[in-house]
Amino acid sequence: MSDIIQLLPDSVANQIAAGEVVQRPASAVKELLENALDAGGNKIQLILKDAGKALIQVIDNGCGMSVTDARMCFERHATSKVRKAEDLFAIRTMGFRGEAMASIAAIAQVEMKTRRHEDELGTLIEIEGSSVINQEPVATAAGTSICVKNLFYNTPARRNFLKSNPAEMRHIMDEFQRVALANPAIAFTLHHDGIEVFRLPASTLKQRIVHLFGNNYNERLIPVEEETTIINLKGFIGKPEFAKRTRGEQFFFVNNRFIKDAYLNHAVNKAYEELLADDVFPLYVLFIDIDPAKIDVNVHPTKTEIKYLEEKSIYAIIHSAVKRSLGRFNISPTIDFDQETGFSAMITPKPLEDVIPPTISFNPEFNPFAGDQQGSSGESNDRFERKESYGAYASFSKSYGSGGNMAPSAKNWGSLYEIANHATAEQASMDLPGSGKEETFAPLQKQYMQLHNRYIISQIKSGLMVIDQQAAHERILYERFIVHLEDRKGASQQSLFPQTVTLSPNDYELAKSLLDDIKSLGFEVREFGKNTLVIEGIPVDLGSANINETQLFEHLIEGFKNSQQELKLDKRDALARSMARNSAIKNGTSLGQEEMNTLIEQLFACKTPNFSISGKPVIQTIGLTELDKKFDKS
Template sequence: MTDIIHLLPDAVANQIAAGEVVQRPASAVKELLENSIDAGADKIQLVVKDAGKALIQIIDNGCGMSVTDARMCFERHATSKVKKAEDLFAIRTMGFRGEAMASIAAIAQVEMKTRRHEDEIGTCISIEGAQVTNQEPVATSPGTQISIKNLFFNTPARRNFLKSNPVEMRHILDEFQRVALAHPGVFFSLHHDGVEIFNLPKGNLKQRIVHLFGNNYNERLVPVEEETTIINLKGYIGKPAFAKKTRGEQFFFVNNRFIKDPYLNHAVSSAFEELLPDDSYPLYVLFIEIDPSKIDVNVHPTKTEIKYLDEKSIYAIMKSAVKRSIGRYNIAPTLDFDQETGFSNMITQKAVEDIVPPSINFNPDFNPFVSDKSSVSGYASSPRNYDAKPSAKNWGSLYDITEQPVVEQTSIYEDETVLETKQKQYMQLHNRYIVSQIKSGLMVIDQQMAHERILYERFLVHLDDRKGASQQSLFPQTITLNANDFELAKSLLDDIKSLGFDVREFGKNTLVVEGVPVDLGSSNINETQLFEQLIEGFKNSQQELKLSKRDSLARSLAKNSAIKAGTSLGQEEMNTLIDELFACKTPNFSVSGKPVIQTITLAELDKKFEKS
């Protein structure tokens, strides 16, 4: 029997390694940006076409490479950052494995131009599928320029698994934002299909956050700073009032490397306890500086997970620092002690000049034992003269009060009446539930979840028919989104219009909303807040629930525009809500799958009262 184990060819081995390192265009963007940072660049330009599928180009002014280094960087495990195993625990650079360039070159057409600052001529190398096709001297600027074309051109199965351009572009934006946040002292720019998405000048961290996410973030940020013998912590947290429904604006950096850490995330979230609803997440951009020997970054292919030597202490420090910042900057809800909170603030008093001195009117003919018909109680009472001696024929008149029909009291005011209707009468319980009597007992309906179900099914019809009606706003509202959300909104614009929004692009990362769906009613609507909640809810449904675009949009708008618990409803409103609920295809369950209707039978009530 012949031997069957053999070494893989380098080209095959590189393609296999590329599956771990380069999973999508955003992975290549991350590796190239980090290489530019490690090269000491303070100006980095990123150009992508077709969401990175056709072209990813990085241009930096870093240290550049010699001819030998330029050729060597495409070899597997070729690196300038690690020489011995001990170096792994003293790493402060972004890259160190020497896998990225070899992996990218194995699955794409790559061209690199590079020149050191002290050299007059640079080097140009072209590689296709791990094979060098050209190498020659070239006149180029100091630094490095790398162009990656036709990613996964030789692995069509991998290319077929790529998502749509908007989805892939959002992943690129995520990676770009993480690197840009970690290095506010570096100029970054991003162009997609000839359109400038970002132009980020050098500055401090707060300026970088504002440039990335929008000018309105300037007032939302609260600084965090803590120095200990274990870690140094600095950064910003968002005020609780501006928390969102998704975790898209939460960033941890350890030694300037972006990481994902649920344990540390819990430390920050617990510092906000009782300040946020359960389904809201605060913004934070936090940097941890720690001795590299106390962590291990070599535990995940993407280097986004880290092991710590003293995890519990770091947790306690972070929670304490965030809590201290919340208290120091008074962003927790507080009482306003500058305002007098006496009864004068609660009761509207008449002006002093309107006060009339009390007067006493005396009526000598008044008899307290004789009363007229009461207009307040609704009961009719007969006048009786207690001074006269009752005769036998008058004894019956003493019982007139109980023999006359009782008139139902409708109001304590004479000019108010109750409209009688043949519709079923409902009762609202604590402005949260609608209660009605049924044959078997009681029916209790959650008003918020019922309205969500009604709107959800209605919005699905609009998305299918493309005929959502719009009510025009008196004053159109402009909405400025961060680049990621703006790209998402653009990709959803046709569907959003189908729901009934009258919205269009209005400049860089800006939309103008001129109308909202008629289904939302005529009450005052904050178009900006509603639209932001629509985008946030859509992202949440896509990321966590993996719903279709159609379902995610309808679900998000329904949940954010439905009447809330605590809203008082009139009888007619309750009648309409119940009628529309039972006209739904699935009236018994909310869009989240929770029950909308509960019944309490007479038998259950009898059992509560211990009746046999």
């Protein structure tokens, strides 16, 4: 039997390596930008066509290459950064694995022009599929210009897996932002299809963040700085009130290399744990400077993961530094023995006679068990509102007292079943699909009670029905928006004064890709200059409430990104969920009888009324048997 193991040809080996190094145009952009940084220039240009599918061009004014180096850079495992194995543990440059240029040349048509500053002529090299088709001297500017054309032209299966241009462009902009943040002292420009997307002058880190994400970020940033024997930490974190529901604006850099690290991310989030909800994430751009011998950067093909020798100490340093910055800028509670921030107003000179001591008012004759002897229901309800120590009794009476004609007497408030009977009884049975079993609810009245402005309560034959008002409204709006997206017939109400909304470049590209579907929901939106949209109308489903169109649109985009990240939903479903969550009434909203009637009727008209769009229950029932047990009547 003949031998069957053979060495792969270089062209095939390069295509296999390209599978690791170049997954999409953004991967090639990352590698080319990192090489440009290592060249030592102070100005880098990125030019794209068709989101990098047709053209990726990176131009730098760095050191350039000699004729020999220009040819060698396309060979596998050719690098200027590593000479021996020990060098792997002293790396401070970006591209060092020596596979980027060879991998890109294997699956694209590449043209490179390069010249050293001391040379009169430069070198032109043209490569297709790892084969050099032309090499000659050329007059060119000092530095290097690399054009990558027709990515994956010789691997059509890989090209078919690429996403739409807006989706691929968002990935490219993510990589561009990471490189630009890590190097604020270098000027960057980005052009796409002849349009300038970014022009970033050399600046400070704070200025670079503002240039990338928008002028409104200037007020959102809190500086962080800490120097220890283990690491030096610097950068910025965001104020809690500007936190978002997506993790897109969270950046860690180790020795100026962008990394992803859930462990260190937890250290930052833990510093915010008393300031933010669990599903909200703060902005941070943090730089860790550490001895390269104490980390291993070569543990992942994309070099976005790092191993540390002292990760627990680094965790503690980051957590304490972020916590201290939040406290120093009065974001979280602090104790300052020189001056307590909460007493600042008392230090201001003020005439003593202007200080009015607090007073407590109460009714010494109040008796909660006096029932109808207390007089009118309105007087009784006032006493319940002032007597907060009665807890549920006070809250319940307050909620019911607003109607005037529905105030229960004190002697029967304890049984929700009895209180519900004050309303007119009416039989209305209805089935709830989607619960796994047929369950019939029979509300005995069309007048409902609102509990703590969060839940709607009604009497049914078997006991009580409790409805989460926010989850119910989200379900109603979600199913309505899904229909609008399918039929593309969402009605719009024109705004008296159109509003402009300026988005980050990433969010603007996302909004443009969603524009047709957003209009189907009922929005009237059009493009208006760089990264700016004009909102001329909003969906009629949002009612006549006083709505901030700009905030609504920003939350819509943010919610869409969150839904896609968490549940991997299709575009329309994620958009409908985001719109429903942002438009629904919130817990704490007071509803009148007519509003509650309408909400319940619309809920039971839904296809899946008993589950929220998050998959949680909308309706709960409490049986009479369960109530009897609580009152020890069993």
